[in-house]
Amino acid sequence: MDDELVFWLRTDNAHKEIAEAIGCDTVVVKKVFDWLPSPYFSQPQAVKRYKARMMRMKRVTALFQEISDEFLELTPIERNSFEQRFGLDEGCFAAMSSYFSVYERTTTDVPVLRSSLGEKNWAAADIAGGVAEIYRLLERPITFGHFEGEPKTEFGRSVKAAFAAFSISANWREPARSAGRNTNL
Numbered sequence: 001m002d003d004e005l006v007f008w009l010r011t012d013n014a015h016k017e018i019a020e021a022i023g024c025d026t027v028v029v030k031k032v033f034d035w036l037p038s039p040y041f042s043q044p045q046a047v048k049r050y051k052a053r054m055m056r057m058k059r060v061t062a063l064f065q066e067i068s069d070e071f072l073e074l075t076p077i078e079r080n081s082f083e084q085r086f087g088l089d090e091g092c093f094a095a096m097s098s099y100f101s102v103y104e105r106t107t108t109d110v111p112v113l114r115s116s117l118g119e120k121n122w123a124a125a126d127i128a129g130g131v132a133e134i135y136r137l138l139e140r141p142i143t144f145g146h147f148e149g150e151p152k153t154e155f156g157r158s159v160k161a162a163f164a165a166f167s168i169s170a171n172w173r174e175p176a177r178s179a180g181r182n183t184n185l
Contacts, residue, residue, distance in 0.1 A: 072090065127166060
């Protein structure tokens with residue numbers, strides 16, 4: 001099964017697991033996390049897959065443009081042969097070339113743009129920020145502390161649990177610390 005589909009199937013369970021770890025209603029978790037960029041698409045591996053997919057689309061776009069240009073170089077008899085045998089005409093090639101060209105120009109993704117800012121795991125940062133936002137909504141203290149790499153505070157444990165719920169492979173400490181610093185509480 002496709003990793004992306006598995007992620008989407010796990011999202012509701014992740015919301016429930018986070019709500020349980022924090023001790024709040026799932027509705028609160030969904031309210032916050034539905035507005036955040038998808039953790040799946042923000043992980044470094046997903047950004048690499050997206051960039052590879054966009055490179056394939058660029059190659060396909062270039063190929064269709066080349067085919068369209070070559071088709072126009074055919075003699076009328078040769079073009080007619082394509083139309084008769086395959087149902088392909090000048091408009092068909094132009095439409096395919098145009099479709100891929102528009103797709104290439106209009107398909108952008110926040111994680112790809114954000115990934116150019118450095119090797120930060122944006123999924124981890126977004127999830128920790130989401131947990132911090134839930135704490136703000138619940139008017140709970142956002143504190144940070146650890147002992148031998150494990151969180152000592154409720155907030156730290158909640159961030160770590162949220163990472164596990166979304167299957168994010170990242171150390172909880174820096175994202176939790178950053179999210180805690182960016183709070184108004």
